[in-house]
Each structure stands twice: as C-alpha cells, then as structure tokens.
Amino acid sequence: MILTNSTGLAGVVAGETAISTVGKQGVGLTYRGYTIEDLAEHSTFEEVAWLLMHGELPTPSQRDQFLAKRIAQQRISDEMMSFLEQLPDTSHPMDVLRSGTSLLGCWEPEHSIDQQQRIAARLLAVFPSMICYWYRFVNDRFRIEIESEQTTVAGHFLQLLHSGAPSEVDRRALDVALILYAEHEFNASTFAARVTASTGSDLYSAICTGIGTLRGPLHGGANEASMKMISNFTDPEQAEQGVLRRLARHEKIMGFGHRVYKSTDPRSEIMKRWALTLCKQTRQLKTYAVAERIETVMQREKGLFPNLDFYSAVAFHCLGIPTALFTPLFVMARTAGWSAHVFEQRSNNRLIRPTANYIGPSQRPLVRPHQRT
Ligand SMILES: CC(=O)SCCNC(=O)CCNC(=O)[C@H](O)C(C)(C)COP(=O)(O)OP(=O)(O)OC[C@H]1O[C@@H](n2cnc3c(N)ncnc32)[C@H](O)[C@@H]1OP(=O)(O)O
Ligand SMILES: O=C([O-])CC(=O)C(=O)O
CATH class of the missing domain: 1.10.580.10 (Citrate Synthase, domain 1)
Known part of the structure; x- marks a missing residue:
C-alpha cells in the first residue's frame, strides 16, 4: 500500500x-x-x-x-x-x-x-x-x-x-x-x-x-471574493495599505497563488490584457490601477502571482456583470x-476510493450511558 x-x-x-x-x-x-x-x-x-x-x-x-x-x-x-x-x-x-x-x-x-x-x-x-x-x-x-x-x-x-x-x-x-x-x-x-x-x-x-x-x-468562489476586495479600495495607495494590513493579520488575498503553478498562471496573463482593454473602454482605469498595485504588493511581499480569478473579476466587472x-x-x-x-x-472506470491513515483512539470498551460523566 x-x-x-x-x-x-x-x-x-x-x-x-x-x-x-x-x-x-x-x-x-x-x-x-x-x-x-x-x-x-x-x-x-x-x-x-x-x-x-x-x-x-x-x-x-x-x-x-x-x-x-x-x-x-x-x-x-x-x-x-x-x-x-x-x-x-x-x-x-x-x-x-x-x-x-x-x-x-x-x-x-x-x-x-x-x-x-x-x-x-x-x-x-x-x-x-x-x-x-x-x-x-x-x-x-x-x-x-x-x-x-x-x-x-x-x-x-x-x-x-x-x-x-x-x-x-x-x-x-x-x-x-x-x-x-x-x-x-x-x-x-x-x-x-x-x-x-x-x-x-x-x-x-x-x-x-x-x-x-x-x-x-x-476554488471558483475566489473571483467573487477578489472583486469584493478590489471594490473596497478607491486608489492604488489605499489598496497597498489594505493588502498589507490583511497580510499582517495572516489573511489570504483571494485570486492569488495556486496549487500547481509555481511562478505564473498562464491564463491570468491573457485575462489581464482583456481586463485592461475593458477598463479603458469603460473608463475604469482606476480599478485596473488598484488591481495592478495589489499584484505588485503580492509579488513583493509573498512572491505570489494572480491566478485566473483575479483579472477575470476585473474584466467581468467592466462587462457590467454583477x-x-x-x-x-x-x-x-x-x-x-x-x-x-x-x-x-x-x-475506463474503477471506483475511486482511497484509504485513510487512522489517527483516532485505539480500540476501547464501550462506556454505558450511566457511566459517562
Ligand atoms: C481558478 C482557481 O480556482 S485558482 C485558485 C483560486 N483560489 C484563490 O485564489 C484563493 C487564494 N489562494 C489560496 O488559498 C491558495 O493559494 C490555494 C488554495 C489556491 C493553493 O493552496 P495550497 O497549495 O494549499 O497552498 P497553501 O494555502 O498551503 O499556501 C502556502 C503558503 O502560501 C500562503 N498563501 C497561499 N496563497 C495565499 C494568498 N492568496 N494570500 C496570502 N497567502 C497565501 C499561505 O498562507 C501559506 O503560507 P505559510 O506556508 O506561511 O502558511
Ligand atoms: O487547478 C486548480 O487547482 C484550480 C484552478 O486553477 C482551476 O480549476 O481552474
């Protein structure tokens, strides 16, 4: 095994x-x-x-x-x-x-x-x-x-x-x-x-x-969480201070990091370009600047990069999507x-059923209800 x-x-x-x-x-x-x-x-x-x-x-x-x-x-x-x-x-x-x-x-x-x-x-x-x-x-x-x-x-x-x-x-x-x-x-x-x-x-x-x-x-809920965070900030400086405070409280910044990718999420680079196009089109360049500053702070402080959810959130927002x-x-x-x-x-099916490493108590006699304190 x-x-x-x-x-x-x-x-x-x-x-x-x-x-x-x-x-x-x-x-x-x-x-x-x-x-x-x-x-x-x-x-x-x-x-x-x-x-x-x-x-x-x-x-x-x-x-x-x-x-x-x-x-x-x-x-x-x-x-x-x-x-x-x-x-x-x-x-x-x-x-x-x-x-x-x-x-x-x-x-x-x-x-x-x-x-x-x-x-x-x-x-x-x-x-x-x-x-x-x-x-x-x-x-x-x-x-x-x-x-x-x-x-x-x-x-x-x-x-x-x-x-x-x-x-x-x-x-x-x-x-x-x-x-x-x-x-x-x-x-x-x-x-x-x-x-x-x-x-x-x-x-x-x-x-x-x-x-x-x-x-x-x-997982997927990170795009929603990213937008909620971005919307809290009105300018890049405020975003930087806000992210630093969250990191100091050991909070996760949604839309950053990945289990498999180690230095970049290739999807994020594509989505970032679309986010810029849409922010220009809708005159929401401040939102884009806030997002970019969060990216800079996360890279500098944690060595973490945006995943697909982060700039997708900016793009969806510019598309008028709730x-x-x-x-x-x-x-x-x-x-x-x-x-x-x-x-x-x-x-090519076989039932997916892994096993667990048991870490609970060893076998013991049942305690009857009247004996429990
Ligand atoms: C399309 C998608 O579904 S992509 C994923 C979307 N999810 C998110 O954006 C949520 C935020 N990101 C995360 O929670 C994680 O990076 C995950 C879940 C994506 C990957 O998690 P894991 O591989 O288990 O990494 P884990 O959570 O253990 O993080 C490793 C270290 O990096 C830190 N870290 C990872 N992601 C972040 C983050 N977004 N913000 C701050 N710190 C982070 C952790 O705190 C941990 O630090 P520590 O070792 O000092 O405790
Ligand atoms: O692969 C992952 O862990 C999460 C992810 O980026 C996705 O599902 O698109």
Whole structure:
C-alpha cells in the first residue's frame, strides 16, 4: 500500500487524463495538446467545449451544428421558470444553478450513457438562460424572454443579462474568459465530479458535485471574493495599505497563488490584457490601477502571482456583470471540462476510493450511558 502524508493530496498523482496538462514543470496549460494561448487567440468557447468533450476540434459543419443545437437547447420549461421564481431572493446564484441542475435531472434524466453528450450540450446551453432568468426576476421583477439571436454562450448570457445585444468586443472578452475557465485537469471540482462518476452515478449528479465544490473561495468562489476586495479600495495607495494590513493579520488575498503553478498562471496573463482593454473602454482605469498595485504588493511581499480569478473579476466587472454571477460563469465554462472528465472516467472506470491513515483512539470498551460523566 502507498501511504501519503501529503495534506490536501498536494503533489499526489491521482489518475490519468488525456484532456489537459496543467503546469508541466510548473508552467503552461494545454487542452488536448493545444496551448491555451493559441486557443484564446484563434478559437471560440464552443469549439473548445467540443474539443474537450470529443477529443478533436470540430469541423466547420460540426461547429455549425453545435451552435444551432445550442440555440435549440437554451429553452427552459414553464415548470423550471416557476421553480426559479419560488427560490428565495437571498439565494446564492451558485445554489440556484446547483438546484436547477438537480431539477433538470428529474425532468430529463440520463437513462443511458449514450445520452451523455446530449445532456452535456443541454447543460452548456441552458445555464445562461437559467441563471439570467432567475437573476432578472429577483432583481428587476421582470420575466425575460429566453430566446436571443446570439449563437454563442457568451453572447446569449450578455444579451439576457442586459436586455440588449453585446458589442463584439464585450462578447469576445467573455468568450475568451470561458475558454480559459473551461478545463484544468484534476482541480478540486473536477476531481470531485470524477469521484461521483466513478460510483456509476449520472451526469447531473456529477455536475452538481462540481458546482458544490467550485463554490468555495479557495476554488471558483475566489473571483467573487477578489472583486469584493478590489471594490473596497478607491486608489492604488489605499489598496497597498489594505493588502498589507490583511497580510499582517495572516489573511489570504483571494485570486492569488495556486496549487500547481509555481511562478505564473498562464491564463491570468491573457485575462489581464482583456481586463485592461475593458477598463479603458469603460473608463475604469482606476480599478485596473488598484488591481495592478495589489499584484505588485503580492509579488513583493509573498512572491505570489494572480491566478485566473483575479483579472477575470476585473474584466467581468467592466462587462457590467454583477459580482454574484462571477462564479456561475465559471460553472458555465467548466461544465465542458467536468463533462469531458466524466466521459473519460466512465470509459475506463474503477471506483475511486482511497484509504485513510487512522489517527483516532485505539480500540476501547464501550462506556454505558450511566457511566459517562
Ligand atoms: C481558478 C482557481 O480556482 S485558482 C485558485 C483560486 N483560489 C484563490 O485564489 C484563493 C487564494 N489562494 C489560496 O488559498 C491558495 O493559494 C490555494 C488554495 C489556491 C493553493 O493552496 P495550497 O497549495 O494549499 O497552498 P497553501 O494555502 O498551503 O499556501 C502556502 C503558503 O502560501 C500562503 N498563501 C497561499 N496563497 C495565499 C494568498 N492568496 N494570500 C496570502 N497567502 C497565501 C499561505 O498562507 C501559506 O503560507 P505559510 O506556508 O506561511 O502558511
Ligand atoms: O487547478 C486548480 O487547482 C484550480 C484552478 O486553477 C482551476 O480549476 O481552474
């Protein structure tokens, strides 16, 4: 038996994957052999989702069919709308997505593994509709039309959120963020989803597992937490003092550090450029300056670099996206990666069930209730 005392399974190889490489020798990211830089420059989120779930980039006709299917599958039923309207206004949008996924699993269950690609595509198409319908109902008391002429997830999401077609720059900025968020090897939520899949469970359950695991601030919740922190500061000097005070209290600064990358997160460099473009466009250069100063202070004081969540938060903010919807955007993208991992797990499955090193009391006689003090 192999025993590891690595807390958090750091550095432990927990399986094999052909989907992505993260930080080989501490740097770089590829999806199915393509670098993240090439994909972010020349591809689209829908092509990347196809690549992850099918293993190869789509041909032009496969891509067009996938886009057409996305439009056909973005609808939500009257029952779903009525369910969303009944949720408490105070619900966290991640809880809304997790519950919506569960319900969809009741209404459109996965009866056999042949349906897995169709269900994954349906989830990718329906999440923007689900979250925007709920968000606009709760905040504006307005029942939005779910149909839009947008062919992409990014365009559809922005159109439903803002009740108007996004500019091409805005749509592409979100599209690139979705590409960068789509997949990341055995991160916590993907690994959790694979554990669920390994028991022979259905795809909806694995996605619910992923959403629940992603929600925490040490993982996907960090983009929301980053923005809340950035918003506290009105200028770079105030940001520097604020971060120094937090570090002195041994607090973590959300959006910094990574388990696998050692010197930089390659996705952050791409997202930082988009954040600058969007901050210029919306005249929010002060927000960008605050973010850059936090980056400088973290590098100087802790030798830590921003991860994807940090500048994504700045970019999403400039796109007019409410902070509470930042982590749901991560879900919309990572559903492609989670699904690809579930398919891969299923294709060569063995129950994932490690063992624990027992550190509790040694065997002892039962103390009867009247003897307990
Ligand atoms: C897309 C994503 O999900 S990326 C991750 C998003 N999460 C975050 O941004 C949350 C903030 N970051 C962190 O909490 C961590 O860096 C993690 C969870 C990402 C990685 O954690 P681990 O590999 O377990 O590193 P760990 O938390 O043990 O940190 C190692 C040391 O660096 C410090 N450190 C790590 N990240 C940070 C941070 N963001 N702020 C301040 N200190 C930090 C820790 O305090 C610890 O210091 P110590 O050795 O003096 O106690
Ligand atoms: O890989 C990780 O641990 C976290 C991460 O960056 C991701 O899931 O995108």
